[in-house]
Amino acid sequence: MVSRVIPVQPFDLVLFGATGDLARRKILPALFHRFQIGQFDSNCRIIGSSRSDLTAEAFRSQTADAIREFGQDVETTAEEIAGFTALLDYVAVDARGETGWDAIHGKLREDAIRAFYLSVGPALFPDIARRLSETGIATPESRIVLEKPFGHDLASARGLNAALREHFEEQQIYRIDHYLGKETVQNLMALRFANSLFEPLWNSSHIDHVQITVAESIGIEGREEYYDKSGAMRDMVQNHLMQLLCLTAMEPPAHFTPNAVRDEKVKVIEALRPVAQASIARGQYRGKNGDGYRDHAGNPASRTESYIALKVEVANWRWAGTPFYLRTGKRLRERVSEIAVYFRDPPHNIFEGSGPIHGNVLVIRLQPDEGITLKTTIKDPGPGGMRLTGANLDMTFADELPESGRPQDAYERLIMDVIRGNQTLFMRGDEVEAAWAWADPIIAGWQDTGETPQPYDSGSAGPDDSLLLIHRDGRRWRSIGT
Numbered sequence: 001m002v003s004r005v006i007p008v009q010p011f012d013l014v015l016f017g018a019t020g021d022l023a024r025r026k027i028l029p030a031l032f033h034r035f036q037i038g039q040f041d042s043n044c045r046i047i048g049s050s051r052s053d054l055t056a057e058a059f060r061s062q063t064a065d066a067i068r069e070f071g072q073d074v075e076t077t078a079e080e081i082a083g084f085t086a087l088l089d090y091v092a093v094d095a096r097g098e099t100g101w102d103a104i105h106g107k108l109r110e111d112a113i114r115a116f117y118l119s120v121g122p123a124l125f126p127d128i129a130r131r132l133s134e135t136g137i138a139t140p141e142s143r144i145v146l147e148k149p150f151g152h153d154l155a156s157a158r159g160l161n162a163a164l165r166e167h168f169e170e171q172q173i174y175r176i177d178h179y180l181g182k183e184t185v186q187n188l189m190a191l192r193f194a195n196s197l198f199e200p201l202w203n204s205s206h207i208d209h210v211q212i213t214v215a216e217s218i219g220i221e222g223r224e225e226y227y228d229k230s231g232a233m234r235d236m237v238q239n240h241l242m243q244l245l246c247l248t249a250m251e252p253p254a255h256f257t258p259n260a261v262r263d264e265k266v267k268v269i270e271a272l273r274p275v276a277q278a279s280i281a282r283g284q285y286r287g288k289n290g291d292g293y294r295d296h297a298g299n300p301a302s303r304t305e306s307y308i309a310l311k312v313e314v315a316n317w318r319w320a321g322t323p324f325y326l327r328t329g330k331r332l333r334e335r336v337s338e339i340a341v342y343f344r345d346p347p348h349n350i351f352e353g354s355g356p357i358h359g360n361v362l363v364i365r366l367q368p369d370e371g372i373t374l375k376t377t378i379k380d381p382g383p384g385g386m387r388l389t390g391a392n393l394d395m396t397f398a399d400e401l402p403e404s405g406r407p408q409d410a411y412e413r414l415i416m417d418v419i420r421g422n423q424t425l426f427m428r429g430d431e432v433e434a435a436w437a438w439a440d441p442i443i444a445g446w447q448d449t450g451e452t453p454q455p456y457d458s459g460s461a462g463p464d465d466s467l468l469l470i471h472r473d474g475r476r477w478r479s480i481g482t
Contacts, residue, residue: 008419010043010112014104014137016128017119018048018059018090022147024066026178027119030411032067035084036076039416042083047107048090049100059090072409095124101135114142115418122149126163133167143418145174148239149230150427153443154436161429170429174418179240179337180425181410184370185247188339191364191372193252198362201343204322208359208475211325211340212244214366215332215480219285219458220296220306228297231304232282236328238439242269243427245324248339249314258423262431269434273313277445283307283463284453285331291458293330305453306330309466310442311473325470327477331458334481337366342475363478 013031017023034040048059064081089107093100108114116138118128125146132138144164151157164173179185192199201207214236220227227235246265253260282305286292293306307329314324343359351357361375374393417425454463461480470477 005037005039007038008040008044008416010109011040011115011419012045012047012108012112013115013117013415013419014047014049014108015117015119016049016093016095016124019050019052019054019062020119022119023048024062025070026409026411027117027415028063028066029071030409030415032063032081032084033072033074033409034412034416035087036074036080040419042087043112044087045107045109045112046088047104048088049093049104051092051094053092054090056088056090060085060088063088095120095131096127101131101137105135105137108137113419113421114139115145116142117145117415117418119147122146122151122160125160129164129167138167140169140172142168143172143174143421144168145176145415145418147176149234150175150239150432151436152230152234154433154440157433157436161433165429171423173429174414174423175427175429175432176411176414177239177243177427178410178414179243179366181412181414182366182370183408183413184364184366184372185244186413186425187372188247188364189256193256199252203318204320206343207322208342208344209323209325209473210248210342211478212241212248212327212338213340213478213480214241214244214328214337215335216328216330217332217335217459219291219331220293224297227306228299228302228304232306232308232328232330233439233443237308237310237326238435239427241326241328242435244339245312245326248341249319249324251318256424258426259428261424262428266428266431266434267316268314269431269438271314271316271319272438273315274438275310275312275442277449279311279469280442280446281307281309281463281465281469282446282451282453283329283456283466285329285458286455287331287458303450303452307332307453307456307462307466309462309469311469323473325475325477327462327466329456329462332480333459333461335368336480338478339364339366340478 015023015027031046048063064085067076067081067084091100091103091107093104116128116132118125120128129144132142132144138144151160192202243265246268249268250264251267253264284293284302284304285306287295294300294302297304307327309325309327312324312326313319341362343361345359346357349357357377363373363375365371365373371394376391376393414425417423454465456463461477467477
């Protein structure tokens with residue numbers, strides 16, 4: 001199986017925050033990889049922009065270094081890097097002042113797609129959007145790309161959306177959640193809606209519960225100032241885990257079009273029941289010799305959670321009675337992201353003496369080792385009666401799909417979708433606001449009580465309260481690592 005590479009039209013991409021960490025680690029290497037496989041060529045231009053007073057040549061040199069350090073682990077030649085950096089230019093811009101805007105305007109072409117990637121803090125979004133509009137740099141066909149966070153709560157999200165819509169139409173605004181660019185996340189939709197096997201069973205009559213896990217082995221080092229003001233709920237649940245929940249629980253859209261898909265996702269969020277505090281477990285990692293969360297945050301009295309688990313219910317006909325358990329945390333045993341769908345146990349066991357027969361489990365692995373596994377029950381090989389055991393039907397993308405030998409980072413897919421004008425994998429404004437409307441009361445609940453997160457050891461599976469959260473329902477979390 002060979003993936004087709006469909007070239008995109010010529011574009012001018014202005015990357016604000018081009019000297020920042022995200023641009024160096026993700027955006028520029030992602031663009032290079034798309035150039036390397038031929039998705040765009042020398043008819044395209046990438047204009048870096050930031051406050052730094054750099055020459056274009058210095059920016060090209062920095063980008064070449066970033067590609068060598070953070071690029072895909074595939075063969076790369078000096079000629080390919082030189083060819084890509086030849087597309088680069090640079091303009092120093094004052095986002096809140098007058099400097100640099102005329103220079104950017106002068107570098108853009110009338111006959112190329114214009115995209116503006118704001119890899120900057122959200123406080124600058126309104127200022128840059130206003131400047132792009134007032135200077136005539138942005139046209140009615142231009143696209144503007146925004147990184148999270150999209151607000152800190154519902155009020156700030158509404159304010160940000162209103163500020164953007166003063167200068168751009170909703171169909172021009174691309175709010176990136178890089179989880180939606182992951183191959184396995186998109187395969188979840190293919191698994192559900194392109195196969196007749198699972199969708200008839202995809203409901204509360206056949207599914208006992210769903211577990212969504214995003215575990216990280218790293219701490220908050222390097223993000224401590226942002227993270228201690230946000231915590232796991234704002235940083236991960238309200239956006240990343242919410243998107244995974246929506247794609248798992250949504251109804252089949254009538255068509256695979258941006259608004260049809262996003263309409264169904266909004267319906268899921270609006271169907272979420274309020275979450276009681278008894279259905280939430282919060283934790284904060286601890287370490288030894290100054291290696292705990294509060295040490296990293298520089299705040300010995302911090303009450304910010306680095307771990308959270310929630311029991312969530314979708315109040316509609318498809319999912320009534322089937323809980324969704326969400327958990328995410330820092331400094332856990334291993335790095336793993338997955339969706340585990342637990343089917344109900346068989347209603348009757350005809351194999352006497354074989355022990356209980358447990359339901360099938362469908363696991364969609366996002367990272368590491370992207371793939372899909374279905375746990376089944378089979379006969380244990382050998383004579384001597386009917387002994388049953390579990391076995392996995394496993395499709396690991398790296399083994400099954402040759403293109404996975406050249407892995408595609410989520411940013412590669414999403415940036416090319418911006419150029420194509422395809423918003424399917426991007427969040428719509430009402431979707432962001434609906435997620436905050438659900439999350440705000442949860443956050444307010446523990447802030448009002450002044451509750452302190454439960455400590456948990458670095459390298460563990462999280463706090464004890466998270467085990468009680470699911471154990472009292474007669475269920476168990478999937479193991480994080482070994």
